[in-house]
Amino acid sequence: MTTQxxxxxxxxxxxxxxxxxxxxxLAQSPHAVEELASLLQLSEPTVSHHLNILARAGLVRARAEGHYSIYELRTDRLEYMAERLLAKxxxxxxxxxxxxxxxxxxxLHNFSRPDGRLKSLPAQRKKLEVVLRHAASLFKPNKRYSEKELNTTLSRLHDDTASLRRGLIEFKLMQRANGQYWRTD
Amino acid sequence: MTTQxxxxxxxxxxxxxxxxxxxxxLAQSPHAVEELASLLQLSEPTVSHHLNILARAGLVRARAEGHYSIYELRTDRLEYMAERLLAKxxxxxxxxxxxxxxxxxxxLHNFSRPDGRLKSLPAQRKKLEVVLRHAASLFKPNKRYSEKELNTTLSRLHDDTASLRRGLIEFKLMQRANGQYWRTD
DNA sequence: TAATTGATTAGATGGTTGTCTAATTGTAGT
DNA sequence: ACTACAATTAGACAACCATCTAATCAATTA
Known part of the structure; x- marks a missing residue:
């Protein structure tokens, strides 16, 4: 938030x-707006504008001297930001x-019909996994299901319950033993 | 040059x-373009465009995987740049x-007439010093001048040779001893 | 006090660039 | 081989921003 x-x-x-x-x-030495304008071949308002932006970022600071505004670089701020970039x-x-x-x-939205059933099973592994995670979420954690119960629930998603069941096992989203299935969380 | x-x-x-x-x-983990587009709510071409800019800066790298382009962050490059910022x-x-x-x-241009003579002597110290440095440059280094010679040369710039002479001394651009003047380089 | 000078603010304009849709390329699966 | 899909490229449009001139503010000098 603030970091951004x-x-x-x-x-x-x-x-x-x-x-x-x-x-x-300014890293070499502080300068007045007028000088910077000469050095950069820019008008004073333009330089003023740039300095304002640099100041908002905390990178420069102005001190009044006569009716000059002498701007200097805030190296501390620069170092602070560089170190934040290095922080992991x-x-x-x-x-x-x-x-x-x-x-x-x-x-999920792409592969689903309005009624929530799947149009098809994704060919891409990356997307198949998404669909399978969704399928797994239809079951409660820490509860055992018979293959019949499993199929009944899966059939709400797609007719090809066999492929779904196989995928759930393959992607280790569910486990099986003694004809019973449960989520691996 | 290249640094810029x-x-x-x-x-x-x-x-x-x-x-x-x-x-x-990408700092958290590598991602495909498609995924980034979803996460950022942007079209894929737009994400592609951004990734291209990041890649040109050396900040990300793509590896082909299937027909995905998996992009990853080049933390080494990031660290390198951060350290350059810290370098003095x-x-x-x-x-x-x-x-x-x-x-x-x-x-100088502002205070000079077309013929090279000064319109006036600047009131601001900062600008007076510029004019005086110019005046000092009319004399050779390592050579002694009498006050008469000094005035003759200075009068090519402005009638008020006294002020010029005083300024040259005050700003330590020239030194005087025994009625002789010379540049301090 | 009036006049000059440096800086900033206001407002206008042209150029840059982030974004999209459409078209193209290249890869994978039927 | 053909179809589907992810990525990129091309081209167009809109929002942003660097820049200028003119006007205003602030502070010093005459």
Whole structure:
């Protein structure tokens, strides 16, 4: 959440040639807006705009001196961000608000009729597994089912209960012993 | 040169919400284009486009598997770039191709008439110093000048040779002893 | 106090780019 | 061989953003 906007602001700030160059110049020594405009061959408002974006990202800071605004690079902030990139849990956290089951739902939706029955069994393993996980979810954990019960439930999904049953075993979603089946959770 | 485009490509690649999220997802585990499209609620061509940009920046790599393209994050590259940011000479190098005298020239141009004489002496210290450095450059290093010679040369710039002379001393651009003047280089 | 100067804000414009649909390529399964 | 499917490429459109000019603000100098 905060991590995302944080990093995004940081990257956006430096993802522009002129701003990157400004950072480079300020890394050598602080400069006034007017000077930067000359060095970069840009108008002052444009430089002001860039500096504003860099400042929002925390990368530069202005101090007033006379009626100049002297901008300097905040190397501490830069180092902090670089270290966050090196931290092993920063990037994975960016996917926190992603619904990791969206793909499963999409696949399921693609292979299902409006009434919830399957149009067919997917040929691709990746998608077959999704469908089978769905099938497995029709059964309660820690409960034993006879093959007859199993087939009855599976037939709500698709006529080819044999393939479904075989898949459930093959993908280790269910286990069998003595003619009884149960979910492996 | 190469450093600039390198870094720029890196920042640009990650300066987009969806691409940043893709990096986050791939940081958890490799995924196919189709899956990413579902997870991000985007079309496959769009995801392909983003992955292409990330790949150009060296941040992801694809391996073919069936007719899927499984993309994975190149953490080595990420670490390498983060360390470059932490290196003390990376940023200053970004300003290598900047003409550091552009400001001086602009100031000089602003205060000069077409014939090269000064319209006036700048009030701002920062600009006065630029003009004075220019004045100092009219003299040879390692050579002594009498005050008469000094004034003659300075008068080519401006009538107020006294102010110029005082400024040169004050800003330590020239030194005086025994009625003689010389550049301090 | 008036005038000058540096910086910022407001508003307009052109270029970049994220996104989609349609078409193409290449691979797998019938 | 033919069909189906995942990925990419091509092309079009819309949103965003870098840039400029004009206007405003702030602070120093005359």
């Amino acid at each position: 906007t944080d990093l995004l602001e940081f990257f956006k700030a430096l993802a522009e040639p002129k701003r990157l160059k400004i950072a480079g110049i 849990d920063t990037l994975p956290a960016l996917a926190n608000d992603v619904d990791m089951h969206a793909y499963d739902r999409a696949v | 485009t390198d870094l720029l490509e890196f920042f640009k690649a990650l300066a987009e919400p969806k691409r940043l999220k893709i990096a986050g997802i 000479d990376t940023l200053p190098a970004l300003a290598n191709d900047v003409d550091m005298h552009a400001y001086d020239r602009a100031v």
